[in-house]
Amino acid sequence: MKRILPLVLMAALVVLGACKEKKPSTDIITTKYIPKKIQDPIAMPAEKDTKNIEWQGKPYTIIVDRVPVDSLPQVKDENGQPYIDNLVKMTIVRSDGSVFFERLFSKAAFSSYVDESFRKNGILAGFRYDEVENSGVKFSVVIALPDAIDDVFVPLELVVNHQGGISITRDDDMDMLDYDERDEFEEEGV
Numbered sequence: 001m002k003r004i005l006p007l008v009l010m011a012a013l014v015v016l017g018a019c020k021e022k023k024p025s026t027d028i029i030t031t032k033y034i035p036k037k038i039q040d041p042i043a044m045p046a047e048k049d050t051k052n053i054e055w056q057g058k059p060y061t062i063i064v065d066r067v068p069v070d071s072l073p074q075v076k077d078e079n080g081q082p083y084i085d086n087l088v089k090m091t092i093v094r095s096d097g098s099v100f101f102e103r104l105f106s107k108a109a110f111s112s113y114v115d116e117s118f119r120k121n122g123i124l125a126g127f128r129y130d131e132v133e134n135s136g137v138k139f140s141v142v143i144a145l146p147d148a149i150d151d152v153f154v155p156l157e158l159v160v161n162h163q164g165g166i167s168i169t170r171d172d173d174m175d176m177l178d179y180d181e182r183d184e185f186e187e188e189g190v
Contacts (some may be wrong), residue, residue: 021187025071036079037074042146043068043084051129055137056162060100062129062137063091069099075121075146083146088127092137103162107143114154114168121145125171136161140171 023057062109063109065088072085085107092101107124114122136159144153155171 036081038079038081041070041074041082041084044086044146045121049105049128052127053137054131055132059095060137061093061095063089063093064093064127065089065130065138075123077121077147081146081147083123085123086125088124090127090139093189095137101160103166105141110141110143110156112166113156113168117141118145118154122154127158130157133159135159135167139166 019059044066048063048065050064051062053062056159061142066086067089068084069087070084072087073086074082077081088105090103090105091099091103094100103128107119107122110124113121122143123146124141125144125146126140128140130138130140132138139158140155141158142153143156157169157171159167161167
């Protein structure tokens with residue numbers, strides 16, 4: 001009995017100790033906000049895209065060449081980080097090598113299609129061939145806030161007609177992918 005009594009007392013202490021209510025913690029655990037250090041001006045990499053198309057029954061080559069240009073006014077994000085804007089040279093070449101259309105575009109060419117915040121803080125982030133339509137050769141253009149290019153942008157549509165004139169409209173379709181990329185996404189179910 002002397003051996004059992006200490007064991008029973010220990011078991012009772014363990015049971016009573018386990019029933020003790022824990023005090024809720026009032027500690028708040030969070031990460032400390034550390035502002036980003038401002039770097040030298042950030043630029044998108046230069047990009048050149050060449051496409052061969054058929055338009056009005058004839059072959060053409062489209063060349064879209066985007067380059068960051070230091071001489072353009074720099075824009076800043078909300079933290080003051082400077083970004084370098086881009087120029088885009090778009091050329092449409094006939095099969096005999098003669099130039100049908102050539103023009104240099106900056107963000108200023110699209111200023112009447114974006115609001116003041118994009119005129120002041122946006123960059124000419126994207127410019128790519130989309131498709132041939134009855135109205136002409138269609139291009140997708142993106143004016144974006146540089147620190148949020150994937151999230152905050154204005155999609156535009158530029159069409160070069162068969163006489164070399166251009167028209168620009170806001171692109172409400174948000175159809176910014178190449179046809180090949182769209183097919184891949186549709187096959188994947190995305």
